[in-house]
Amino acid sequence: MTRNSKFSMGKLMIQLLCVLIGIVSLYPLVWMVASSFKESSQVFVSAHSLIPRSWDFSNYTTGWRGFAGITFGTFFKNTIIIVCSVVTGTVVSCSLIAYGFARIPFRLKGFWFGTVMLTLLLPGQIVQIPQYIIFHKLGWVNTFLPLIVPAFFGSAFFIFLLLQFIRTIPYELDEAAKIDGCSRFGIFARVIMPLITPALVTAAIFEFYWSWDNFFGALIYLGKPQLYTISVALRLFADPSSGTDWSAMFAMATLSLIPPILIFFVFQRYIVEGISTTGLKG
Amino acid sequence: MKRRLSMMMILAMACILAVAGCSGNNSAEPSETSKPTQETGSTGTPEAGGNLRVIWWGNQDRHNLTSEVLDLYSKANPGVTFTPEYQGFDGYYQKLTLLAASNNMPDVFQFYVGASDANQFIDKGLVEPLDAYIESGLIDVSEIGESTLSGGKGSDGKIYGIPLGVNARVMIIDPAAYEKVGLTIPEKGYESWEALYEDLKKLKDVTGAYGADDLFNIAFTLPYYARQFDQTVNAEGTGIGFDEKLYTDFFTYRQEWAKEGLIPKMDASMSVKNPEESFLVKGQSAVMVGYTSQYPGVVKAAGRPLKMILMPGPNSEKAMDVRPGQHFSISVSSPNKEAAAKFISYFVNDIEANKLLNANRGMPITSKVRESLMDQFDPEMKEVADYLDIVSEHSGPLDAPAPAGATEIDTLMVDLEQQIMYDQTSIHDAYEKLKKDAANIVAKHKQ
Numbered sequence: 001m002t003r004n005s006k007f008s009m010g011k012l013m014i015q016l017l018c019v020l021i022g023i024v025s026l027y028p029l030v031w032m033v034a035s036s037f038k039e040s041s042q043v044f045v046s047a048h049s050l051i052p053r054s055w056d057f058s059n060y061t062t063g064w065r066g067f068a069g070i071t072f073g074t075f076f077k078n079t080i081i082i083v084c085s086v087v088t089g090t091v092v093s094c095s096l097i098a099y100g101f102a103r104i105p106f107r108l109k110g111f112w113f114g115t116v117m118l119t120l121l122l123p124g125q126i127v128q129i130p131q132y133i134i135f136h137k138l139g140w141v142n143t144f145l146p147l148i149v150p151a152f153f154g155s156a157f158f159i160f161l162l163l164q165f166i167r168t169i170p171y172e173l174d175e176a177a178k179i180d181g182c183s184r185f186g187i188f189a190r191v192i193m194p195l196i197t198p199a200l201v202t203a204a205i206f207e208f209y210w211s212w213d214n215f216f217g218a219l220i221y222l223g224k225p226q227l228y229t230i231s232v233a234l235r236l237f238a239d240p241s242s243g244t245d246w247s248a249m250f251a252m253a254t255l256s257l258i259p260p261i262l263i264f265f266v267f268q269r270y271i272v273e274g275i276s277t278t279g280l281k282g
Numbered sequence: 283m284k285r286r287l288s289m290m291m292i293l294a295m296a297c298i299l300a301v302a303g304c305s306g307n308n309s310a311e312p313s314e315t316s317k318p319t320q321e322t323g324s325t326g327t328p329e330a331g332g333n334l335r336v337i338w339w340g341n342q343d344r345h346n347l348t349s350e351v352l353d354l355y356s357k358a359n360p361g362v363t364f365t366p367e368y369q370g371f372d373g374y375y376q377k378l379t380l381l382a383a384s385n386n387m388p389d390v391f392q393f394y395v396g397a398s399d400a401n402q403f404i405d406k407g408l409v410e411p412l413d414a415y416i417e418s419g420l421i422d423v424s425e426i427g428e429s430t431l432s433g434g435k436g437s438d439g440k441i442y443g444i445p446l447g448v449n450a451r452v453m454i455i456d457p458a459a460y461e462k463v464g465l466t467i468p469e470k471g472y473e474s475w476e477a478l479y480e481d482l483k484k485l486k487d488v489t490g491a492y493g494a495d496d497l498f499n500i501a502f503t504l505p506y507y508a509r510q511f512d513q514t515v516n517a518e519g520t521g522i523g524f525d526e527k528l529y530t531d532f533f534t535y536r537q538e539w540a541k542e543g544l545i546p547k548m549d550a551s552m553s554v555k556n557p558e559e560s561f562l563v564k565g566q567s568a569v570m571v572g573y574t575s576q577y578p579g580v581v582k583a584a585g586r587p588l589k590m591i592l593m594p595g596p597n598s599e600k601a602m603d604v605r606p607g608q609h610f611s612i613s614v615s616s617p618n619k620e621a622a623a624k625f626i627s628y629f630v631n632d633i634e635a636n637k638l639l640n641a642n643r644g645m646p647i648t649s650k651v652r653e654s655l656m657d658q659f660d661p662e663m664k665e666v667a668d669y670l671d672i673v674s675e676h677s678g679p680l681d682a683p684a685p686a687g688a689t690e691i692d693t694l695m696v697d698l699e700q701q702i703m704y705d706q707t708s709i710h711d712a713y714e715k716l717k718k719d720a721a722n723i724v725a726k727h728k729q
Contacts, residue, residue: 041558041579041582041583042583044556044558044559047559062342065342066342067342067345067346067349067368068345068346068348068349068350068366068368069346069349136384141384141386219373219377220377220380223367223381224365224367225345225366225367225368232369235369235370235372235373236341236342236345236368236369236370237341237342237370238341238370238371238372239339239340239341239344239370239371244341244556245341245342248342
């Protein structure tokens with residue numbers, strides 16, 4: 001009896017702690033959503049209150065109207081185009097590369113694999129400068145290309161993730177397929193791909209988040225407002241010298257959170273599955 | 283943190299590009315690097331214009347209104363098309379640096395001649411001097427006052443930007459609080475700081491919290507305070523242009539008033555990041571200071587009638603100034619400089635265009651435009667216009683442009699301001715350090 005209650009007491013404390021941490025980390029988000037319904041001038045005056053004095057939905061329409069006739073529809077469209085291309089590119093290229101490293105013997109494989117892993121240690125910021133110069137000389141600045149094309153050439157993190165997953169697949173399956181007359185690509189497409197779906201989904205979801213959030217790349221490569229992504233467009237509301245329509249900005253920020261949240265809830269179980277399986281065998 | 287990192291990245295990148303650009307072909311056409319735009323640019327005859335790239339920072343209203351004006355201008359001047367690029371203020375100068383470094387400067391850009399961020403563009407010879415265009419009449423300045431125009435002068439005396447609007451410092455008061463205590467409002471501003479002090483003591487009782495918001499923010503008030511005593515914050519040779527007595531008086535007022543609770547203590551005043559968050563707006567103070575451009579926002583946020591009076595203290599006649607809000611400048615590498623100059627002239631002089639813009643970049647600089655806007659202004663904007671008329675009669679010329687390195691000195695002053703107000707150092711020690719370091723900074727930038 002005593003032991004039992006002690007046990008549930010401990011459990012309760014942990015639960016409480018979790019809820020507390022959850023509240024703390026959710027608070028800024030909730031505050032933003034609440035502020036998106038406040039009148040712009042009230043955002044900071046009544047910053048302490050989460051419940052708006054009067055619910056003001058007009059922030060969403062003013063915000064959506066965007067800037068100079070370019071609505072947030074355009075910004076969402078741009079973001080979705082970029083994100084979808086990037087995700088496709090990442091999934092296709094990384095799975096191919098990972099398959100190559102996992103299954104195909106070739107010369108200096110260890111060296112090349114080491115090179116790929118080294119790029120994982122390289123902070124992205126270091127590459128940005130030479131990349132900008134290259135893209136600038138190619139005349140790609142002010143197009144989506146600098147944001148999309150690199151994704152089609154693999155990314156070390158996902159290559160590693162997928163590689164670890166492929167290694168867990170018994171080699172016998174490959175051999176069986178080979179005996180049945182499958183080509184190398186056939187094995188990849190018919191045997192490996194279906195088996196690594198959870199890892200692919202994980203990779204796709206992570207890439208989705210990262211490129212949805214990508215602010216820096218979009219800021220430097222996209223000059224024209226027609227090309228802006230959401231992350232850049234959200235900043236167009238802010239001007240400290242005259243005035244910032246905070247509620248409209250928060251309203252659009254709230255909208256921009258919907259796709260990632262949807263993706264998370266729909267594919268949540270794959271994320272967990274993908275990480276846990278690769279993590280165990282890694 | 284993440285953002286700061288990315289800003290540093292842009293700067294680093296700009297530097298590298300600048301180096302790369304120098305070793306590469308210097309004669310590269312700036313427009314060659316930018317992708318051809320969807321607009322039918324550069325088909326017009328040379329004198330008619332071509333495609334103008336215009337870049338500015340601002341908020342939603344400004345982006346919308348400015349684009350409308352661009353369309354209006356294109357319609358009236360066939361052959362001139364625009365490629366607008368706009369963004370928020372954060373990162374604007376970094377972006378401009380990147381564009382400059384990659385030989386990709388826009389034709390017309392929003393700018394602030396005299397700000398230290400901006401000075402480096404002038405120093406590097408990236409900004410076209412406009413004197414020739416003014417002389418030839420391409421930019422019509424006949425309606426613009428000499429002192430307003432002088433705000434666009436660089437340290438070499440040439441005009442680098444045409445102001446898009448003007449601003450002035452203002453003291454905003456709550457008339458209801460004055461009435462409650464039975465004080466008369468000094469319409470022309472307080473004669474002395476002491477007179478203000480006496481009134482604040484009474485006003486404090488009405489609000490129950492403070493008499494005023496922070497009145498002594500060093501970036502805002504010190505330049506004005508120095509001008510009252512014929513001194514300046516920045517000086518070419520020595521870094522700082524004010525003596526120890528002025529610095530001591532300034533901070534003694536501030537410390538004593540804060541101690542008596544007439545103004546908020548440093549920590550409280552630092553929590554106010556926006557004029558809309560001020561104690562005056564919340565009804566916890568009866569007086570605040572700010573710029574005229576902030577007045578409509580403050581009144582809206584406060585939701586009760588407020589009033590503008592001149593800044594306090596002796597000699598406010600010469601200490602007040604009418605400051606340009608921001609400028610339009612032309613880049614040296616622009617292939618369409620004449621069209622750009624014509625456009626800028628239109629932007630500040632045309633009545634229809636300014637009716638659309640509705641003083642979004644500050645009060646229009648020509649009195650003709652200002653008058654034509656009076657009918658469409660909100661009551662608050664009208665008050666601002668009237669107030670600016672008073673200020674322009676009670677103001678001195680602008681300070682000379684800040685010398686190179688002024689940004690570093692400003693940072694240092696803010697640092698010392700906090701050390702003094704948090705009792706980490708004495709005013710005397712702070713002044714000694716400031717004097718020495720400022721001189722070093724200026725010397726360093728001379729080399």
